[in-house]
Every structure is written in C-alpha cells, then in structure tokens.
Amino acid sequence: MNGLPSRRQALALIAAGALPRLASAQPTQPAPLRVVASFSLLADMVAVVGGDAVTVHALVGPDADAHAFTPAPADAQRLAQAELIVVNGLGFEGWIDRLVRASGSKAPVLVASQGITVRHVGKVVDPHAWQSLVAAQHYVDNIRAALVAILAIRQPAQAAAINVRAAAYTRQLAALDTSVRARLASIPAGQRKLVTSHDAFGYLADVWGLDMRAAQGWTSAGEASAADVARLIRQLRAQRVRALFVENISDPRLVQRIAHEAGATLGGTLYSDALSPPGGRADSYLKLMAHNADTLLAALQPER
Amino acid sequence: MSLPAMLQAALIQPFVEFGFMRRALVACLALGLSCGPVGTLLVLRRMSLAGDAMAHALLPGAAVAFLLVGLSLPAMSLGAFIAALAVAALAGGVARFTAQREDASLAGFYLIALAAGVMLISLRGNSVDLMRVLFGSILAVDDAALLLVAGVSSASLVVLALVWRPLLVECFDPGFLRAVGGRGALHHQLFLVLLVANLVAGFQALGTLMAVGLLMLPAIAARCWAHSVARLSLVACAIATACGYGGLLLSYHWGLPSGPAIVLLAGVVYLVSLCVGSRDSLRARYFPNHRHRAA
Numbered sequence: 302m303n304g305l306p307s308r309r310q311a312l313a314l315i316a317a318g319a320l321p322r323l324a325s326a327q328p329t330q331p332a333p334l335r336v337v338a339s340f341s342l343l344a345d346m347v348a349v350v351g352g353d354a355v356t357v358h359a360l361v362g363p364d365a366d367a368h369a370f371t372p373a374p375a376d377a378q379r380l381a382q383a384e385l386i387v388v389n390g391l392g393f394e395g396w397i398d399r400l401v402r403a404s405g406s407k408a409p410v411l412v413a414s415q416g417i418t419v420r421h422v423g424k425v426v427d428p429h430a431w432q433s434l435v436a437a438q439h440y441v442d443n444i445r446a447a448l449v450a451i452l453a454i455r456q457p458a459q460a461a462a463i464n465v466r467a468a469a470y471t472r473q474l475a476a477l478d479t480s481v482r483a484r485l486a487s488i489p490a491g492q493r494k495l496v497t498s499h500d501a502f503g504y505l506a507d508v509w510g511l512d513m514r515a516a517q518g519w520t521s522a523g524e525a526s527a528a529d530v531a532r533l534i535r536q537l538r539a540q541r542v543r544a545l546f547v548e549n550i551s552d553p554r555l556v557q558r559i560a561h562e563a564g565a566t567l568g569g570t571l572y573s574d575a576l577s578p579p580g581g582r583a584d585s586y587l588k589l590m591a592h593n594a595d596t597l598l599a600a601l602q603p604e605r
Numbered sequence: 606m607s608l609p610a611m612l613q614a615a616l617i618q619p620f621v622e623f624g625f626m627r628r629a630l631v632a633c634l635a636l637g638l639s640c641g642p643v644g645t646l647l648v649l650r651r652m653s654l655a656g657d658a659m660a661h662a663l664l665p666g667a668a669v670a671f672l673l674v675g676l677s678l679p680a681m682s683l684g685a686f687i688a689a690l691a692v693a694a695l696a697g698g699v700a701r702f703t704a705q706r707e708d709a710s711l712a713g714f715y716l717i718a719l720a721a722g723v724m725l726i727s728l729r730g731n732s733v734d735l736m737r738v739l740f741g742s743i744l745a746v747d748d749a750a751l752l753l754v755a756g757v758s759s760a761s762l763v764v765l766a767l768v769w770r771p772l773l774v775e776c777f778d779p780g781f782l783r784a785v786g787g788r789g790a791l792h793h794q795l796f797l798v799l800l801v802a803n804l805v806a807g808f809q810a811l812g813t814l815m816a817v818g819l820l821m822l823p824a825i826a827a828r829c830w831a832h833s834v835a836r837l838s839l840v841a842c843a844i845a846t847a848c849g850y851g852g853l854l855l856s857y858h859w860g861l862p863s864g865p866a867i868v869l870l871a872g873v874v875y876l877v878s879l880c881v882g883s884r885d886s887l888r889a890r891y892f893p894n895h896r897h898r899a900a
Contacts, residue, residue, distance in 0.1 A: 528860035554745035
C-alpha cells in the first residue's frame with residue numbers, strides 16, 4: 302500500500318541526478334563547489350539540489366548523533382577548505398561556531414532553517430525543524446539561493462540547473478506531504494496518539510496533527526529519572542496509547558521496558574537526526590520522511 | 606491522609622505500582638550485597654583507587670564487543686571482563702617481573718585501556734549507543750541484566766565465604782600466610798576476578814563510573830562506624846542497599862536521574878559518617894568518647 306509513492310520518488314531522484322549530467326556537458330568544467338554540511342540530512346539536501354555542481358561532506362555522518370559530536374582535526378581541515386558551510390541553526394549544532402572559528406574558515410555559513418516558523422518547547426527553541434516537510438521546503442530554497450548566489454557569476458549554466466533541481470525537489474517534498482496528509486485523514490484525531498523515546502518530532506506532530514509525547518527530555522543528552530518513566534507509563538496506561546516508537550539513536554532498552562510495562566507495542570524505528578547508512582531504509586532525506594510516515598501510519602491504523 | 610498511609614505512598618507504593626522500580630530495586634540490593642564485602646576488602650588492602658582504575662579498564666573490552674556484535678549484554682559483559690582482567694594481569698606481571706610498583710603499572714595500563722576505549726568509540730562514529738550503555742540505566746534493567754547482577758552477587762558471596770580467612774590474613778600479614786603454606790598470590794588473583802565481576806555487573810546497571818561509587822563509598826563510610834572486618838562488611842552492605850533504595854525513591858519523587866542519585870546519596874552518607882560517625886570521624890576526634898566518661 303505504501304510502496305508506490307516511494308518508488309515514484311526514487312525514480313524522480315534518479316531523474317534529478319541525471320539532469321545535471323546533461324546540463325554540464327560543456328567544454329570547460331571547473332571543479333565542483335566544496336560544501337560542508339553539519340549533519341547527514343542537510344548534506345543530502347545540498348547534494349540533491351547541488352547535483353554535480355557541488356561535493357558535499359557531512360560532519361556528523363549517518364546514524365550518528367549531532368548532540369554528542371566530537372570534532373576531529375580532519376573536520377576542521379574540511380571546514381577550512383570549504384567554500385560554503387551549511388548548518389541547521391536553532392541551536393542544534395552548539396559546537397559549530399567554535400569549530401568554524403578554530404578552523405579559520407572564510408566560507409559563508411548558511412543557516413538552512415532561516416525563515417521557518419520556529420517551534421518552542423517551554424522557553425527553548427526546538428531545532429528539529431527538518432521533521433516538517435513544510436519547513437524542509439524553506440531549507441531547500443535557502444540552500445538553492447546560497448548555491449546560486451555563489452555560482453551565478455562563475456558557472457551560470459550550473460546555477461540555472463540548480464534552480465531547476467530545487468524546484469523539482471520542492472515538488473517532491475510537497476507531494477509526499479500531501480499524500481501523507483491524505484492517508485492520515487482516515488484516522489480520527491483522537492486516535493493519533495504516539496510516544497517516542499526522544500522528543501525530536503515536535504514539528505512533525507504539529508504539521509501532521511499528531512498527539513506525540515516523548516519518553517525523555519527534549520535533548521538526548523539527559524538521563525531519564527524514575528519520575529519521568531513512571532509518569533510516562535501512567536500516561537500510556539491512562540490514555541491507552543497503542544504505539545511506542547524508538548528512534549535510531551537512543552537507548553532501545555528503556556523504551557522496550559516502558560512499552561512492556563504499559564502494555565503498548567513497539568511501533569518500529571523512526572529516524573530523527575540522522576540518515577541510515579547508504580543502502581539502509583532511510584539513506585536520503587526523502588526516503589527518511591517517507592519511512593517515518595509509513596511507520597507512523599502503520600502503527601496508527603485502527604485494529605482490524 | 607494518615608501518617609502510615611503517607612509513608613506507604615512515599616516509600617512502598619512506587620515499587621508496588623511499577624515493575625521497573627521493582628527491577629531496579631532488586632538490582633541495587635543484589636549489587637549492594639556483594640559490593641559491601643568487596644569494597645571493604647579493597648579499602649583494607651589499600652586498593653581504594655584500584656577499583657576506579659579497573660572500572661576504566663572495562664571500556665575497551667566492552668567497546669570491542671559492541672563493535673563486533675552490537676548491543677548484546679553477554680558479549681559486552683564478557684568483553685569488559687576480559688579487558689579488565691588483562692589489565693590487572695599485565696599490571697601484576699610487570700610488578701612481579703620488574704622493579705616497577707604495581708600501582709604505577711596499573712595506572713599505566715588502565716590509562717592505555719581508557720584511551721583505547723575512547724578511540725574505538727570515536728572511530729565507530731556513533732558514540733551515543735555506547736555511551737548510554739557505558740553509563741548504564743538502572744531503570745532499563747531487563748531480565749538478562751538482572752540475572753547477571755544477581756548471579757555475580759551470589760557467586761561473589763559464595764566465593765568470598767570460601768576464601769574469606771586467607772584473604773584477610775593476606776591483607777594483614779602476608780608473611781604469616783606464606784609461612785603456613787597459604788598461596789597469597791592465588792587469593793589475590795581470585796579477589797581481582799571478583800572485583801572485576803562486580804564492576805561488570807554494576808556497569809550494566811549503573812555504568813562504569815557509578816558502579817565504582819556504589820562499591821567504594823559505602824565501604825569507606827563504614828570505616829566511621831565499625832572496626833572488625835565482619836562488621837565493616839555488614840555496615841557497608843547496609844549502606845549500599847539503603848542508598849540503592851533511597852536513591853531510587855529520590856529519583857522517583859524528585860525527578861532526579863537515578864544513577865547519580867544513588868551514588869550521591871552514598872556520598873552524603875559518607876560525609877555525614879565522616880562528621881558524626883562513632884570511629885575515626887570528626888566527632889570522635891574533637892568530642893571524644895563520652896561513653897568512657899559516663900562509665
């Protein structure tokens with residue numbers, strides 16, 4: 302039931318990858334623009350929009366947690382050689398400013414999240430905006446604008462191709478968003494109750510109208526207290542929440558314990574801050590969002 | 606609400622209502638039982654810091670096991686156990702075959718092990734999985750971890766009961782033990798195995814750093830209350846288990862992270878004991894023994 306959209310997206314991605322090859326069949330071919338992105342999701346967006354006009358490196362790679370990143374000297378070196386640095390902003394990469402300064406990099410720093418509607422948890426800004434496909438379209442446009450600004454004079458043909466790719470990519474994001482909303486519409490609002498092990502899905506829950514609670518605090522740095530766990534189990538029992546989710550980078554044992562004790566089932570793995578390694582179920586941003594949506598929808602289906 | 610009902614709600618009800626609290630409590634009690642005597646012996650043998658060193662020496666073993674087979678309790682426990690024993694054996698061997706002191710070579714090897722562990726973790730890229738495991742979570746204790754903790758605790762108590770006397774003699778008068786034909790080195794090795802086993806059990810529940818806390822703090826605090834080795838062990842057991850129970854309640858009622866709550870409570874007990882304990886405490890020094898005057 303959910304194979305179709307992702308296959309269509311995969312085809313579209315291949316087409317997007319083939320486009321720049323046609324466009325760049327020119328006699329002179331300057332070296333691609335060196336871009337460093339702070340984490341794997343952003344790097345994927347830059348790679349899709351930039352095509353063969355850019356080479357992208359992600360400081361925090363697939364399946365790794367940007368909250369707990371320790372930079373290596375090679376990272377500083379990559380930043381020093383970069384011509385554009387793309388970060389999420391909203392306080393997600395607390396370490397990036399110091400690292401950029403330490404590397405002596407002169408490259409412009411693009412905050413990909415600029416212009417989105419910011420969500421707050423208490424008084425703190427929630428940085429996980431890419432979990433909203435609506436915000437992601439802002440990300441893509443910001444990346445497009447930054448790449449075009451640099452390449453417009455140097456490689457006007459590439460800049461034009463980037464505009465084409467960004468438009469196609471934005472259409473894919475919007476199409477996925479629309480299809481998820483349509484599938485969600487069949488589920489009554491009162492039954493869209495989910496719990497995750499890490500509160501990274503606030504934007505996703507807001508955009509798609511889900512009642513999503515977290516098992517732990519808002520960042521993955523803290524250790525859960527017995528009070529948190531007890532409150533969550535009580536809440537799961539009282540509200541009869543059916544599905545509990547683990548994400549790819551948090552302690553699965555605690556989530557299993559809670560699910561077991563509250564009589565809920567584990568809904569599967571949601572990807573929050575990192576792509577899966579290449580060849581995995583979520584090795585691109587679009588596949589990640591499609592996977593998360595499929596997993597959520599499968600868990601929310603009324604009992605047959 | 607009447608007082609008994611309030612006490613019931615505060616002290617017992619959390620464990621009645623939630624299975625994870627019961628599991629955490631059982632793990633703490635089991636750890637406390639074996640940590641009492643093992644910690645006491647460590648203090649007596651002037652090896653208080655060796656426990657800490659051995660806990661760090663677990664790191665590369667657990668890391669290698671994690672890299673090879675993933676998040677598997679038996680594999681990581683075994684890896685940690687082997688790595689710590691290897692560090693202990695290397696340090697002991699260097700001390701035996703060269704003029705180097707054992708504590709110096711232990712420091713050398715555990716630092717190598719620590720650095721190797723951190724290196725392995727960083728190379729893998731994803732530090733979070735491993736850090737969560739290394740810092741443990743007493744709230745996530747599953748059946749396998751509970752069996753490990755209880756098994757290690759039971760085995761430790763049995764082995765300690767069997768070699769208790771030679772171990773003590775080796776602490777106080779190694780020359781005498783040799784003279785009567787006891788094998789001091791063997792008992793020392795056995796004790797190190799017990800120590801490492803307890804640390805491995807503790808690190809699954811509390812993490813490497815916190816496990817040492819439950820091992821050492823009660824044993825050091827007990828020195829302020831008791832003199833004979835048997836009483837030291839009993840008092841240390843009592844403090845360790847009480848801190849496990851109390852720390853879990855603090856974590857439950859005040860929303861504190863549970864591992865640090867347990868160890869900090871043990872730290873408070875130690876500081877209070879240091880001030881008002883009946884022996885070797887500030888009170889004993891500056892307000893000496895009114896019992897004698899009364900008698």
